[in-house]
Amino acid sequence: MDTETRYNQALDYLYSFIDYSLKKATELAKAEFNLDRMEALLEKLGDPHRAYPVIHVAGTKGKGSVCALCASALQHSGYTTGLYTSPHLLDYAERIQVNGQPIGHKELADLVDEIKPAVASVPKLTTFEITTALAFLYFARKGCTAAVIEVGLGGRLDATNVVRPNVAVITSISYDHMAVLGDTLTLIAGEKAGIIKENCPVVSAPQTPEALAVLEKVAAKRSAPLTLVGREVTYNRLLSSLAGQTVQVSTPSLPSLTFALPLLGKHQAVNAATALAALQASGLKLPAPAIQKGFYGVKWPARFEIARQEPPVIFDSAHNRDSFARLRETLDEHFPGRPVTLIFGVSEDKMLTDMLEEIRPSLGVVVATRADHPRALEPEKIVETARQAGVESEAATPVEAALARALKLAGETGVVVSAGSLFVTAEVMRAWEKYK
Numbered sequence: 001m002d003t004e005t006r007y008n009q010a011l012d013y014l015y016s017f018i019d020y021s022l023k024k025a026t027e028l029a030k031a032e033f034n035l036d037r038m039e040a041l042l043e044k045l046g047d048p049h050r051a052y053p054v055i056h057v058a059g060t061k062g063k064g065s066v067c068a069l070c071a072s073a074l075q076h077s078g079y080t081t082g083l084y085t086s087p088h089l090l091d092y093a094e095r096i097q098v099n100g101q102p103i104g105h106k107e108l109a110d111l112v113d114e115i116k117p118a119v120a121s122v123p124k125l126t127t128f129e130i131t132t133a134l135a136f137l138y139f140a141r142k143g144c145t146a147a148v149i150e151v152g153l154g155g156r157l158d159a160t161n162v163v164r165p166n167v168a169v170i171t172s173i174s175y176d177h178m179a180v181l182g183d184t185l186t187l188i189a190g191e192k193a194g195i196i197k198e199n200c201p202v203v204s205a206p207q208t209p210e211a212l213a214v215l216e217k218v219a220a221k222r223s224a225p226l227t228l229v230g231r232e233v234t235y236n237r238l239l240s241s242l243a244g245q246t247v248q249v250s251t252p253s254l255p256s257l258t259f260a261l262p263l264l265g266k267h268q269a270v271n272a273a274t275a276l277a278a279l280q281a282s283g284l285k286l287p288a289p290a291i292q293k294g295f296y297g298v299k300w301p302a303r304f305e306i307a308r309q310e311p312p313v314i315f316d317s318a319h320n321r322d323s324f325a326r327l328r329e330t331l332d333e334h335f336p337g338r339p340v341t342l343i344f345g346v347s348e349d350k351m352l353t354d355m356l357e358e359i360r361p362s363l364g365v366v367v368a369t370r371a372d373h374p375r376a377l378e379p380e381k382i383v384e385t386a387r388q389a390g391v392e393s394e395a396a397t398p399v400e401a402a403l404a405r406a407l408k409l410a411g412e413t414g415v416v417v418s419a420g421s422l423f424v425t426a427e428v429m430r431a432w433e434k435y436k
Contacts, residue, residue: 055278356389
């Protein structure tokens with residue numbers, strides 16, 4: 001059997017279990033999340049997650065960028081570095097990487113075959129739990145000397161929360177997945193704070209007073225020293241252009257470090273400061289030049305990624321009100337006054353009106369579309385909501401047709417942006433290949 005057939009069969013096997021990322025919000029709210037299944041499975045696999053130091057990252061927005069920055073700096077410092085993130089953009093294997101390279105399709109298929117007996121002995125496992133265990137096992141097999149692990153959902157009961165990290169990191173907390181995590185920032189922050197362990201250093205990005213109060217309370221209760229960006233850690237953007245930005249960060253143990261960052265937007269300067277503070281709190285040794293090289297060389301696609309400068313085409317992953325505020329802020333900085341044609345699709349549980357309200361000052365027209373995903377909202381409902389909010393909108397499917405329509409509407413003076421759903425942006429990126 002050829003490798004790609006085996007790989008696709010492995011994915012079919014993984015997706016044959018409960019995959020809550022494909023479930024509607026009402027079903028997700030009923031999910032039985034606990035860590036017992038995960039611990040049982042990992043025990044049968046030899047507890048591979050204990051084989052290397054871990055940086056564990058939770059948060060609503062920015063956690064993927066912080067993970068990518070940490071992993072790149074660790075790799076440039078000589079560590080064999082595992083990186084586990086979700087969801088993937090174009091290929092499931094992207095979720096599990098060592099030194100910036102996704103797990104090979106053959107390697108994933110081989111590992112899936114290997115763990116099937118252990119999986120069969122633990123009832124009610126989910127797709128995400130099995131994938132997380134695969135990542136932990138792969139990192140151990142590849143001899144990783146450090147791993148950066150992104151929380152999938154929440155924190156307290158997330159499958160990744162079996163690790164004993166060197167540092168727990170919490171990025172910006174805002175409203176998302178409220179059917180599962182709660183409808184206040186206090187409740188959401190409580191779930192995120194679940195990754196804080198006894199005596200384990202904690203690093204937090206700037207937070208609202210409501211969220212910060214929770215983090216401080218939990219950290220104090222668990223004797224976990226808390227470092228807050230904006231308080232113990234300061235940052236300053238020195239230069240910014242479409243080529244990237246230059247950021248200066250000061251931490252308690254590093255008076256000043258200046259570095260170039262390819263990721264655009266003020267929020268990415270915050271993410272870089274958070275990543276630097278996390279690396280320093282981890283106890284791992286990273287020379288300053290290696291951190292600078294790692295941050296400069298970071299690759300994290302679909303985060304205000306400029307596919308074409310003129311007329312601009314931008315791939316983004318914003319999918320809640322807070323991230324749409326960051327998107328608008330970055331558009332205003334780099335493309336002031338230029339109308340935005342937004343290729344827009346969302347999952348049915350997202351706060352559609354809030355996102356549109358946040359970016360409305362920059363909007364010309366919304367081209368509503370739908371990714372091939374069971375949770376995707378019908379484009380007609382997006383159009384109806386947009387028009388009620390006073391936003392010009394039309395529907396176009398499939399996504400390839402939405403891209404073509406957006407390019408035509410934007411012309412030479414507008415900016416085409418894909419956002420709202422990572423699944424939509426992934427399909428836009430595939431379609432864009434035909435225009436290059």
